């Protein structure tokens with residue numbers, strides 16, 4: 001069983017390479033029927049308005065919504081997180097179509113424009129607990145969105161302080177939908193059942209823990225829904241390679257290590 005990566009625009013190749021680094025096959029998805037052949041889906045980062053237009057042109061939205069509703073695991077990174085959010089603020093005029101399902105409010109360009117992109121070591125106690133490794137994760141925020149509000153079913157997996165530059169910006173003062181006055185931190189990674197969302201780009205770093213965690217989510221959800229025969233053969237379980245044995249795997253650029 002492979003993991004699909006929505007491949008209209010953005011960092012889909014990098015996600016496929018990141019999956020390959022942990023020994024899992026990723027396949028490009030550009031047509032609704034291709035979703036039938038994958039166990040899970042990654043919606044990559046890129047530019048959400050453009051990606052939404054291309055997805056719409058290819059009639060992907062009904063199939064993507066159905067995939068989410070069926071309880072199949074979907075991970076949205078950056079623009080992909082925007083796709084999954086139930087509510088998005090800071091959209092371009094006219095807005096954009098969303099897949100939805102993730103009960104949260106996302107601000108599309110919360111951390112500023114392209115030149116305000118940054119990298120930061122963020123605390124990831126949840127991932128360190130599940131996947132081992134250091135408590136910090138070197139996160140790349142590229143014209144990144146932030147998660148400003150979450151519903152009661154949503155678990156926050158990582159958060160960051162709001163940078164002073166953002167706190168003092170006109171953009172933040174113009175946000176009316178959410179009261180951010182007393183808030184010092186925003187969420188940058190969340191999980192709700194079969195859905196995972198991250199504001200940053202783990203596919204651009206050599207640290208594979210988010211991909212390994214998503215694969216674990218895929219297998220856990222599949223085990224819950226598998227028939228006895230399927231679980232006896234365990235044919236539909238995705239096996240990630242052992243990280244130690246994968247350490248010598250060639251890392252394709254561009255990767256931040």
Ligand code: GLN
Pocket residue numbers: 044045046047048049077078079080082108109142143144145
């Ligand atoms: N903020 C961007 C958007 O609106 C997403 C940026 C990214 O995916 N790196 O699409």
